[in-house]
Amino acid sequence: MRVLPLLATLAVTFGFATMAWSLPAGNAASHTAGDKKSGYVYAEPQTRAMQDDDFTNPGFLWVDKGKALWSKVDGTAGKSCAACHGADAAAMRGVAAKYPKYDRKAGKLVDIEQRINLERVEKMGAAPLEWESDGLLGLTAFVKLQSRGQPVAVATDGPARQFWLKGKTYYETRRGQLDLACAACHIANHDRKLRSETLSQGQSNGFPTYRLSWETLGSVHRRFRECNSQIRAEPEPYGSDDYVNLELYVASRGQGLPVESPSVRK
Ligand code: HEC
Ligand code: HEC
CATH class of the missing domain: 1.10.760.10 (Cytochrome c-like domain)
Known part of the structure; x- marks a missing residue:
């Protein structure tokens, strides 16, 4: 020891x-x-x-930004995330709980921020978003929110x-x-x-x-x-x-x- x-x-x-x-009281x-x-x-x-x-969780300010970006057309392909995955993002349920995940094309792991940027670059012809920018934090929070309550399940x-x-x-x-x-x-x-x-x-x-x-x-x-x-x-x-x-x-x-x-x- x-x-x-x-x-x-x-x-x-x-x-x-x-x-x-000792553990604080509450619903833990x-x-x-x-x-x-x-x-x-x-x-x-x-x-x-x-x-x-x-309503009091300040993280939802970013969720709202992410939600707006989800439906915003950007890049040379003239697409938004919503164009392929649906406006309500229900297709993202449980997805982020499995990240980081092995990506065959990259030959290594990608995390959810990197997956989102790959989607922007490869599927939309849009620029990747900077780490810690409101845009990438927002989209990450929005995509992860679709997995809220789901168990972490990485391979x-x-x-x-x-x-x-x-x-x-x-x-x-x-x-x-x-x-x-x-x-x-x-x-x-x-x-x-x-x-x-x-x-x-x-x-x-x-x-x-x-x-x-x-x-x-x-x-x-x-x-x-x-x-x-x-x-x-x-x-x-x-x-x-x-x-x-x-x-x-x-x-x-x-x-x-x-x-x-x-x-x-x-
Ligand atoms: C000197 C002690 C110390 C070391 C070494 C340390 N951390 Fe931490 N870490 C903390 C403290 C203090 C916090 C904030 C309180 C907490 O959640 O424990 C924290 C928080 C975290 C959290 C956030 C937890 C949450 O619920 O938000 C993660 C994730 C984390 N550390 C990962 C790491 C990783 C990975 C390493 C090695 C690169 C590491 N830590 C090394 C002290 C340490
Ligand atoms: C042109 C259609 C298209 C657009 C636009 C698009 N996607 Fe995708 N996306 C796909 C397809 C198809 C897949 C599954 C196959 C693959 O991984 O390429 C996918 C996969 C994903 C995955 C991984 C799913 C998993 O199970 O691991 C995530 C996360 C994702 N997209 C998020 C986004 C986000 C966020 C945007 C907007 C920034 C976006 N996508 C834009 C078509 C699209």
Whole structure:
């Protein structure tokens, strides 16, 4: 067990005190799957309430932008997403719960943001949208919303296997000045306090997420970059193979958790 030395290191580095921790009261049962717990379970009651109500959830500002883009004709083919997939997007039900997914043409994994951009480029003749732009966040949130409540169900076998293994290795490799792996916080020390935060299992079922501290919606790659920076490691570029492989591994840790995008976190 490396738990105690790790906490001592973190305590010195961050100046936090270890504390006993208990689950906040509230409806958390629907945000768990066996021993897997969504970040929702760790969120404060007022943050959960904000997420629970689509009218107060700020993520829906982006959902509305995504919905508008879904039906907007763009590019040389004169098409919109709706032209092929239907105005109500019902065809997208359950789709995002399976991403990242192996793409035969690309010969590697693509995540949902990349799939959306491939659709724009290849099917519409339109320009790809920038990572963290309102447009890509909006379309991602809108497409993922169609899977809300569906269990995360990513494939980790077949052609996805080698990429999943790379993601797992990334997750377990120590890096940065603090020499910590993702696993050191989110597997070995979840449910413990790290400064003012209770460490969660680091699940990805709620992304894109509206973070109160970001004051905007953000992708799971933005979160990965922030976690890398916290341990003073060099963040990987948005959309890099390293992060997409990592994203599959993280999603697989949360198999069965309900998609809750767009979630709200501190
Ligand atoms: C020093 C401890 C630490 C390390 C190492 C760390 N994280 Fe985090 N991570 C946090 C904290 C703190 C948060 C915010 C509170 C929480 O959800 O735990 C967080 C949040 C997350 C979340 C969002 C969870 C949610 O419900 O919104 C994900 C996903 C995540 N981390 C993934 C990773 C990955 C992948 C790595 C490795 C690249 C990593 N983390 C490394 C501390 C860490
Ligand atoms: C010209 C028709 C056309 C347009 C326009 C189009 N798509 Fe598609 N899309 C398809 C077809 C056909 C497939 C399934 C075969 C494939 O993957 O190419 C697909 C596949 C997808 C998938 C993957 C489904 C899965 O099960 O993995 C997603 C997600 C998607 N489209 C989203 C979009 C979005 C978002 C837009 C607008 C930015 C869009 N599409 C525009 C025809 C289109």
